[in-house]
Amino acid sequence: MGTAHQWDSESGERMRPKRPELRPVTDNGQTDLPRSTEWRPTPRRRATDLSALTVSLVIPTKNEARNLATVLDHVPDTVSEVILVDGLSSDVTEKMAVVCEPDVRIIRVPSPGKGNALRAGFAAARGDIIVAMDADGSMSPTEIPNLLYFLEHGFDFVKGSRFMVGGGSLDITPIRRAGNRALVGLANRFYRTHLTDLCYGLFAFRREFLDDLDLRSTGFEIETEITARAVLIGLRVTEVPSMELPRRSGNSNLRTFRDGARVLQTLFHERARAKLELGGKTKAGRGGGGTPEGEVQGADS
Ligand SMILES: Nc1nc2c(ncn2[C@@H]2O[C@H](COP(=O)(O)OP(=O)(O)OP(=O)(O)O)[C@@H](O)[C@H]2O)c(=O)[nH]1
Numbered sequence: 001m002g003t004a005h006q007w008d009s010e011s012g013e014r015m016r017p018k019r020p021e022l023r024p025v026t027d028n029g030q031t032d033l034p035r036s037t038e039w040r041p042t043p044r045r046r047a048t049d050l051s052a053l054t055v056s057l058v059i060p061t062k063n064e065a066r067n068l069a070t071v072l073d074h075v076p077d078t079v080s081e082v083i084l085v086d087g088l089s090s091d092v093t094e095k096m097a098v099v100c101e102p103d104v105r106i107i108r109v110p111s112p113g114k115g116n117a118l119r120a121g122f123a124a125a126r127g128d129i130i131v132a133m134d135a136d137g138s139m140s141p142t143e144i145p146n147l148l149y150f151l152e153h154g155f156d157f158v159k160g161s162r163f164m165v166g167g168g169s170l171d172i173t174p175i176r177r178a179g180n181r182a183l184v185g186l187a188n189r190f191y192r193t194h195l196t197d198l199c200y201g202l203f204a205f206r207r208e209f210l211d212d213l214d215l216r217s218t219g220f221e222i223e224t225e226i227t228a229r230a231v232l233i234g235l236r237v238t239e240v241p242s243m244e245l246p247r248r249s250g251n252s253n254l255r256t257f258r259d260g261a262r263v264l265q266t267l268f269h270e271r272a273r274a275k276l277e278l279g280g281k282t283k284a285g286r287g288g289g290g291t292p293e294g295e296v297q298g299a300d301s
C-alpha cells in the first residue's frame with residue numbers, strides 16, 4: 001500500500017503488503033482481548049509494543065470515489081484492516097475501494113450521518129487499536145504512525161489537532177475557525193482540559209475502551225462526543241499536530257451552523273451525563289469533580 005508498495009521482480013506485479021494477523025473472534029463476536037467492564041487501573045497505563053498490536057482503520061464515505069485512491073494508497077502497513085463504512089454513496093466509492101485495497105471490509109449503513117457510520121465501523125473493528133479518518137483527502141494516512149506512537153507509550157485516546165504547534169489547516173474558513181475556537185474553549189472550561197481542537201476526524205484509541213466510551217452520536221458531533229467521553233471516563237488523552245488539506249473534490253456534508261449547534265448541545269449533554277453516571281468521579285478514579293484536570297496534554301488554545 002502507498003509508500004510501502006513493492007514490485008515482484010519476476011512477474012512485475014505489485015505485491016500486497018504483509019499485514020499483521022488479526023486475533024480470532026469468538027462465537028459471541030468478542031476477541032480474546034479483555035473488555036472494559038470493570039476498572040483495571042494499572043495494565044492499561046503501561047507502554048505496549050505496538051508491533052504486537054493490530055490496527056483497524058475506519059473510514060466513513062459518502063460519494064468519495066474521486067478522493068479515495070489518494071487516501072488508500074498511503075495507508076501504512078501497520079494497519080491490519082481497512083473498514084469502509086458506506087451505504088449512501090451514489091457514485092462508485094465501493095468499487096474504487098476494492099480496486100485500491102482488495103482486502104477492504106465494506107460495511108453498509110443506510111442511515112445518514114457520520115456518527116452512525118463511525119459507530120458501525122467501530123463495532124465491526126477487530127484490531128486492538130481503532131483509527132478513524134475521513135475519505136475526502138483532507139487528512140493524510142501518513143500521520144497515523146504519529147497517533148500510534150502515543151498509544152504505544154501509554155495513552156488511550158489520541159487525536160489530531162490542527163491548532164497546536166506543527167499542525168495547520170488549508171481548508172478551514174474563518175467562520176468555522178472561530179466556531180471551533182469557541183467550542184474548544186467551552187470544552188476546556190467544562191472538562192478542565194487543555195485541548196486545542198475539537199471537531200476533527202483524525203483520532204485513534206484502544207478498542208478495549210469502546211464499551212466504556214458508549215458512543216451515541218449520529219452526526220458530525222461524534223468527534224466531540226468521543227473526545228468528551230474519553231476525558232470524562234478518565235482515559236489518558238493527548239493531541240498530535242495534524243495538517244488539514246482542502247477536500248480534493250466533491251462537496252462537504254457539513255453544515256456549519258446546524259452541526260455547530262449539535263456540537264454545542266453535545267458539550268452540555270456530556271457534562272450532564274458524566275455527572276449523572278460517574279457521580280463526580282472518573283472511572284480511573286483520579287479526577288476530582290468528574291474531570292481529570294491535567295491529564296490532557298497539549299497547549300492551551
Ligand atoms: N457513511 C457516511 N459517511 C459520511 C456521511 N457524511 C459524511 N461522511 C463522510 O465523513 C467524512 C467527513 O465528511 P465531510 O463532508 O468531509 O465533512 P468535514 O470534513 O467535517 O467538513 P469539510 O471540512 O467541509 O470537508 C467524509 O469521509 C465523508 O465522506 C454519511 O452520512 N455517511
Ligand SMILES: [Mg+2]
Pocket residue numbers: 134136138247252
Ligand atoms: Mg472533509
